[in-house]
Amino acid sequence: MKNYEVVIGLEVHAELSTKTKMYCGCSAAFGSDPNTHCCPICTGMPGVLPVLNGKAVEYAVKAGLATNCEIARFSKQDRKNYFYPDLPKAYQTSQYDLPLCKNGYIEFKVGDTQKRVGITRIHIEEDAGKLIHDAYTGDTLVDMNRCAVPLIEIVSEPDMRSAEEAINYMQTLKSILEYLEISDCKMQEGSLRCDVNLSIRPIGQKEFGTRTETKNLNSFKSIQRAIEFEIQRQIDEIEAGRQIFQETRRWDDDKGYGYAMRSKEDAHDYRYFPEPDLAPIVLSDEYINEIKKELPEMPHIKKQRYMSEFNLPEYDSEQITSSKEVAGYFEKAVSICNNPKAVANWIMGDFAKMLNESDITVNESKILPENLAKLIMLTDNQTISSAIAKKVFIDMFETGKNAQDIVNEKGLVQITDEGAIKQIVERIVSENAQSVADYKAGKDKAIGFLVGQIMKESKGKANPQVVNKLLLEVLNK
């Protein structure tokens, strides 16, 4: 078998978190009873006139600036014509040849190397409604609440070479959109979704192979699996002497299987033409500069700052800044306890694991950043041992109680008094003659066992350094 190189380009759709829809005053909120966020404009009644939502343009420009794009001073909207029951106008208002933003890039780490992926364009367009297939009656119902919710489509250059790169690209993009606060990026609700364009070519070949496009993936896991599936399928086809057809495909994440939806032959001819009801979008330098000034500190800049200001390792810094929410939590806790590495360790360790298991975010947890800071201070000033801190943390996570209160109520204050610890050490040593003999015979493991017994006897409260010191003293007497 030949060795193949994978080529991937992504088209990402993000719903913008504007209050209202793209061309009318209806709410753009997710959920609600079907067909309650609708009016004659967003349901495409004849004779209505759309009015462009200025926020949508502003958000798209923010996305463009944050991804190093050129922002068009003159762009326009076009009709993309096709019929589908969830698109009552029978055309989608989008942008064709003059998008708002183009020629940008984003950068991220893949392993140890810095990767740059080009952004071909970012344009604004409207979302379609939703079809609901009622399994009981066999009917298909239409919910138009999502019709004309503002979207941006971010099209990448075919610059990615593996599933890992595509996932990292998507994660970076998600984090940028979250930092900008222009999309809630809830993939499970469809506010962030992507189409994967993928081809393969023998290593060394210049020309790209024929690509397929797998539509509408809405979780990182499904992006990963759909890519792996499609790579293998294309290799199998080519190895079997068959050819790859340019086609649109679907991915069934339950079955773990991708399949062709339509081929190029019956691809739509969208008959794009300029939207006659909407004026061109003309942006001044002042307008763009104002937006530029408002941009928040972006994740890659924050990452560098955490490394220099807090002396965090690159890995920690990257992990924490990848989410704006986590970064905010981190900074709040650090401002109180002044121990960045300890806060980072909690956030990336036990805390992350427990959040993940409960499927909630840091701000949804009962532990306030002030309280995590308090726990760290209790550990730093040796009031409690780090083993006890782990237990207190679990209690905090479950009850939201104050760290100090838990320590007081349960009497968890660390024992540092040498006299008290020495008593326990001497008792354990006298009760474990075999371990003492093992230690004297050179088996260092015996120490670990004895320390464990002493800690257990003290209910985890003995200061471990003192225990170690006294134990060695007693053993070597």
Ligand code: ADP
């Ligand atoms: P369309 O409008 O038909 O979707 P585009 O030219 O806009 O076509 O390309 C869509 C996406 O496909 C882009 O993200 C681009 O990077 C990617 N792409 C184009 N050619 C290839 C290829 N040969 N292999 C993989 N991806 C490709």
Ligand code: MG
């Ligand atoms: Mg496409």
Ligand code: ZN
């Ligand atoms: Zn409406």
